Each structure stands twice: as C-alpha cells, then as structure tokens.
Amino acid sequence: MLNELPLFASSGPILLVELLLIYIGSLVVYRLLLHPLRNFPGDKLAALTEWHWDYHASEADYLERVHNKYGAVLPGPVARIGPNSLHFSDPKAYSEIYAVGSKFTKDPDYYAAFDEAESSFGLTDPVSAKVRRDVISPLFSRRAIMKLETVIQDNIDILISQIISQKDRPIDLYYAFRSTTLDIITSYCFAQSWSTLTYPFFQHPLLLGMEAALPIVWYLHAFPVLRWLLPLMEPLVARTNPNMKAFLQVRMRMESQIDELLKDPGLLDRADHEIVYHHLLTLQPSKGQHQIPSRTSLWHESINFIFAGSDTVAKATSMGTFHVLNNKRISAILIQELQQAWPDIDGKMGYEALEKLPYLTAVIKESLRISLGAVSPMPRIVGPSSAIIAGVNVPSGASVSICTSFLHHNENIFHDPMTFIPERWLEPNSRELDNYMVSFSRGPRSCIGINLAWCELYLIFGNIFRRLDMQLYETSVDDFRYKAYFQPIFTGRHLQALIKERNT
Numbered sequence: 001m002l003n004e005l006p007l008f009a010s011s012g013p014i015l016l017v018e019l020l021l022i023y024i025g026s027l028v029v030y031r032l033l034l035h036p037l038r039n040f041p042g043d044k045l046a047a048l049t050e051w052h053w054d055y056h057a058s059e060a061d062y063l064e065r066v067h068n069k070y071g072a073v074l075p076g077p078v079a080r081i082g083p084n085s086l087h088f089s090d091p092k093a094y095s096e097i098y099a100v101g102s103k104f105t106k107d108p109d110y111y112a113a114f115d116e117a118e119s120s121f122g123l124t125d126p127v128s129a130k131v132r133r134d135v136i137s138p139l140f141s142r143r144a145i146m147k148l149e150t151v152i153q154d155n156i157d158i159l160i161s162q163i164i165s166q167k168d169r170p171i172d173l174y175y176a177f178r179s180t181t182l183d184i185i186t187s188y189c190f191a192q193s194w195s196t197l198t199y200p201f202f203q204h205p206l207l208l209g210m211e212a213a214l215p216i217v218w219y220l221h222a223f224p225v226l227r228w229l230l231p232l233m234e235p236l237v238a239r240t241n242p243n244m245k246a247f248l249q250v251r252m253r254m255e256s257q258i259d260e261l262l263k264d265p266g267l268l269d270r271a272d273h274e275i276v277y278h279h280l281l282t283l284q285p286s287k288g289q290h291q292i293p294s295r296t297s298l299w300h301e302s303i304n305f306i307f308a309g310s311d312t313v314a315k316a317t318s319m320g321t322f323h324v325l326n327n328k329r330i331s332a333i334l335i336q337e338l339q340q341a342w343p344d345i346d347g348k349m350g351y352e353a354l355e356k357l358p359y360l361t362a363v364i365k366e367s368l369r370i371s372l373g374a375v376s377p378m379p380r381i382v383g384p385s386s387a388i389i390a391g392v393n394v395p396s397g398a399s400v401s402i403c404t405s406f407l408h409h410n411e412n413i414f415h416d417p418m419t420f421i422p423e424r425w426l427e428p429n430s431r432e433l434d435n436y437m438v439s440f441s442r443g444p445r446s447c448i449g450i451n452l453a454w455c456e457l458y459l460i461f462g463n464i465f466r467r468l469d470m471q472l473y474e475t476s477v478d479d480f481r482y483k484a485y486f487q488p489i490f491t492g493r494h495l496q497a498l499i500k501e502r503n504t
C-alpha cells in the first residue's frame with residue numbers, strides 16, 4: 001500500500017506545505033551536518049536559526065553565559081551563536097577581527113536591521129563605505145572640531161543655565177545629557193539645532209521617540225519584512241504608541257530636511273558654518289565619489305548621525321557622572337583639579353586646556369570603559385580567504401565578532417572591572433591598558449565621530465563638575481543594568497541629581 005502513495009500530493013496548498021517541509025528539512029541537515037561551522041561548539045538551536053539570537057540578543061549577559069558553557073570545548077575561545085555566526089571570548093580576537101587594513105566587511109544581514117543601509121554606518125560594501133568615509137571625515141577631523149568648538153560650548157552653556165533654572169527639583173541628567181548631545185549633533189552636522197535643551201524637563205518628544213525606537217532592532221532583524229511594513233503601518237503605530245509616533249516623526253523630519261535642501265541647494269550657503277551636506281553634496285572625484293548620494297542615502301546618513309552621535313556620548317556621561325558623584329573621594333579630586341586649572345568660574349576653559357588635565361582624562365577614560373559604548377556584537381564577514389582568529393581557523397564567509405565587554409569588563413585586563421577606578425589610567429602601565437580600550441572600535445569601520453565625541457566628553461564633564469554642585473538623588477548602581485539593543489537601554493531609573501550653581 002505504502003509504495004502506491006505518491007511522493008507529492010497534487011493539490012496546490014498541500015504541495016506548498018510539502019515543499020516547505022522539504023526546504024526546512026534540508027536547511028536543518030545543512031546547518032547541523034554540512035555547514036562549514038558545523039564543528040564549532042554552541043547551542044543546536046543557535047546553529048539552526050537566527051531567531052535564537054534574536055530571542056536572546058537583548059540579554060546583557062547572554063554571550064557570557066554561552067562562553068561559560070562552551071569555553072572549554074575545542075577548538076577554542078569561540079561559540080557558534082547563529083547559523084553563520086561565531087562569537088569569540090579571547091581579547092586577542094579583537095585586534096584580528098577589527099584590524100587596521102582588514103579586508104573583513106560588515107555583516108550585511110546583521111546591519112540591515114538598522115534600516116540605514118545607505119549610510120556610512122550601514123554601507124557594507126567596503127569600497128562604497130570608504131568613499132563615504134573619505135567624503136565626510138574632514139567634518140570630524142580634530143582641526144574641524146577645534147574650529148567649531150563654540151557650537152559645542154554654546155550648547156553646554158544652555159545645558160548649565162537650564163539646569164540652574166530648574167533648581168529645587170531633581171534633574172534627570174540622562175535626559176539632560178541626551179538633549180545636549182542631540183542639540184550638538186543637529187547644530188554641528190546640519191546647522192539646525194532641534195533645541196531640545198529648552199524643552200520642559202529635557203523631555204522633548206523626539207528624544208523620547210528615539211529612545212523608544214531602539215528595542216525594535218532585533219524584531220527588524222528577525223522579521224526583515226517589518227522594514228517594508230513599518231512605513232505602511234505608520235498611521236496605526238502613530239495612533240497606538242506616542243513614542244513610536246515621535247520616532248516616525250524623527251525620520252520624517254530628516255526626510256523633509258533633505259527634500260528642502262534638494263529643492264533649494266542655496267540653503268547650504270545660508271548655513272552658519274560648514275555642515276555634513278557641504279561635503280556630501282560636493283562631488284569629490286579625488287576621493288572616489290563619482291556621484292552625489294541619492295535622496296535615500298542622504299536620508300539614511302542624516303538619521304545615522306542623529307542616532308550614532310547622541311546616545312553614545314549621553315550614556316557615557318551619565319554613567320561617568322553617576323560614578324563620580326557616588327564616590328566622594330573621586331569627586332573631591334576631580335573638582336579640586338578643575339578649580340586649580342580653572343580658577344575664575346565665570347571664565348571659560350576650552351577643549352585643548354581641559355585635555356591636559358590628567359584626572360579629568362582618567363575619569364573620561366574610565367567612563368568610556370565602564371559604559372562600553374556599543375553593547376552588542378559588531379560582526380564582520382571573514383574574507384577573502386579563511387583566517388586564524390585567536391588561534392582558531394575560521395572559514396571564509398563566516399560572520400565573526402567579539403563584544404567590547406569581553407575586553408572592558410575582563411578582570412584579567414582591568415582589575416576589579418565593575419568598579420570605577422580612574423586611577424588605573426594614571427598608573428605606569430596604563431599605556432598598555434590603552435590597547436584594550438575599544439569604545440570607538442578599531443580598523444576601517446571604527447567610529448567616524450571619535451574627535452567630536454572626545455571634545456563633547458571633555459567639555460561636558462569639565463563644565464558640569466566645575467560649574468555645578470551636584471548630589472545624587474535616588475540613583476544606585478543597579479539602575480545601570482541594561483538591555484542590549486546595540487546601544488544599551490538602562491532598565492532602572494535614570495540618573496538623577498539635586499543640583500545647585502557653584503559660586504567659587
């Protein structure tokens with residue numbers, strides 16, 4: 001009887017189900033038994049489907065748990081965390097994956113989730129990415145930052161005056177810093193400040209919308225179709241979730257900025273200073289730019305700057321400020337150093353002068369170390385041939401990464417890694433530690449905004465600790481536990497402080 005059953009039923013829907021089952025069956029066999037990564041240790045479900053990663057991606061300690069489980073299994077300090085993805089735990093892997101001159105490229109499947117495929121962050125083709133970088137990098141060179149330092153200082157002055165005007169109530173310093181960095185990036189890159197600093201309690205709806213948008217990243221990764229559906233669902237989303245509505249408004253606002261500019265390029269001449277569009281909209285064949293970026297590409301780039309350039313600095317300053325205020329000894333040393341170097345409180349102290357202060361520098365480095373920056377993997381595709389990473393032979397085409405926490409929070413590198421100790425950066429061996437500080441990543445895709453970030457960090461830390469008298473309010477270290485959405489979202493209360501103006 002069995003022999004007489006046909007292999008495929010003839011009716012359409014059943015045939016579809018049969019084909020689907022055959023496809024899934026073949027995928028299972030391929031991924032478990034034939035895939036080039038089949039011999040790497042890791043959960044079977046992780047090897048079978050990307051959804052396993054998407055399910056666990058936001059758990060801050062997920063990768064640590066995976067390595068604790070598979071650390072002793074050969075071939076070494078590596079685990080398979082997706083069908084085509086490996087994650088390393090040995091810090092040596094960092095300099096091999098993110099090496100200067102590396103031919104490894106950004107993993108297109110992973111980075112597509114950010115929905116900025118045509119921005120400097122999202123471009124995965126190395127040639128296009130390099131052209132874009134070469135075109136916009138001059139705006140972020142140290143020289144350019146020094147020239148536009150007043151743009152940054154002016155916004156910090158607004159921050160200080162806004163904080164002082166809200167005396168007698170605790171200030172949400174995370175929102176305050178995020179407003180500062182948003183206004184800095186929108187003034188610096190577009191000469192059109194969003195003026196979020198002057199919004200009541202620093203809670204501008206656009207800022208709240210950007211914060212609410214972060215958690216969608218792993219959904220967009222798991223279900224790529226959402227990237228197409230999201231714009232269609234705008235009216236529904238806007239009605240049901242005010243923060244998502246605000247996020248969609250951020251995207252639309254940037255879209256109209258581009259449209260206005262394309263309609264009237266003369267707007268560029270009216271900008272107060274050089275902005276990112278001066279670079280993007282000027283053909284620069286010497287840098288390999290043979291065409292002006294498309295409207296979509298300009299739009300992606302503008303959204304990229306707003307996200308990449310604001311939350312990162314705000315989270316580092318929030319964590320750093322908390323740790324300084326939480327330790328009387330550290331805050332006393334920092335304030336004393338600032339008072340000595342900057343005796344006239346009504347005067348100004350610029351970036352170059354602040355950079356020379358050793359304790360302030362140590363505080364900033366420690367803030368960057370402990371806050372990590374990007375908290376999720378930044379995967380690269382191995383190629384053009386196979387590579388040895390941390391002593392392990394990895395086939396070409398595999399997606400590889402090692403998260404920053406495996407260096408910054410590694411007790412073999414930084415003793416007592418979860419404690420904020422600026423002094424570690426002042427010890428004789430601190431140059432050695434610099435090799436393991438990778439907040440801005442390394443290699444051809446490292447952070448474009450590093451000089452701007454350093455300048456913001458010096459000016460924000462310098463100004464708030466010199467000009468304000470701050471006391472923590474109902475914030476503890478537990479409030480900085482986070483969920484990982486490439487950038488962290490702290491799960492506790494935001495950093496809050498009672499703040500007065502300092503008079504001397």
Ligand code: HEM
Nearest residue numbers: 120121308309312313373378439440441445447448449453
């Ligand atoms: C404390 C502050 C900052 C930290 C910790 C940080 C960290 C990083 C990291 C780790 C990357 C690599 C991402 C990856 O490989 O996927 C990156 C890339 C990038 N960052 Fe930053 N960043 C900061 C500030 C900024 C600022 C202020 C800007 C604004 C100009 C900026 C713009 C960018 C851009 C455009 C990229 C993409 C570069 C590429 O893929 O080639 N960042 N940043």
